Amino acid sequence: EPEVTQTPSHQVTQMGQEVILRCVPISNHLYFYWYRQILGQKVEFLVSFYNNEISEKSEIFDDQFSVERPDGSNFTLKIRSTKLEDSAMYFCASSKQETQYFGPGTRLLVL
């Protein structure tokens, strides 16, 4: 069964550094998403992406964040100048229609 995959599974970075989180969505899906989950809190929407552009973004998704589909299979989230409060699990998801399928997540720790 096709799955969303994410790399790396864990990432530790120093405050102020840039990180890139990578995702391979399910191959015939057209919509791509990033969510995050701070430890002990609910899953929060960051951004959705369709037809090579952002279709929707939350207030969290400010100029510190960017997304890209650099080729036909990968979908990336870049976080510039990381802050301590960016520490969270980041989930990629993809969908063909309404139902979104999530990847296993990248645990980001900012020190």
Added chain:
Amino acid sequence: EDQVTQSPEALRLQEGESSSLNCSYTVSGLRGLFWYRQDPGKGPEFLFTLYSAGEEKEKERLKATLTKKESFLHITAPKPEDSATYLCAVQGGGNKLTFGTGTQLKVEL
């Protein structure tokens, strides 16, 4: 703004003891209500999509129902492997999902 409230926050059941989890929601123009299962340190695993009031979906020991204001996830004769956090999410206008905080279920022998 879409809102989702789940109750109870935590639930402890004996193996075989059936129960229900509640998801109350407010959304402008429901496109779908979703149930996911999340194991510790893992991503949400899709269970069900419900689109309109009166709809029901079943999978093994789980059954999801939907009204205009809430959804229930019924667990019949649960087993220890059903222990997980169950998440409810709604999709209104746009594609984003708005999640609740989840119900942490523990099934004991």
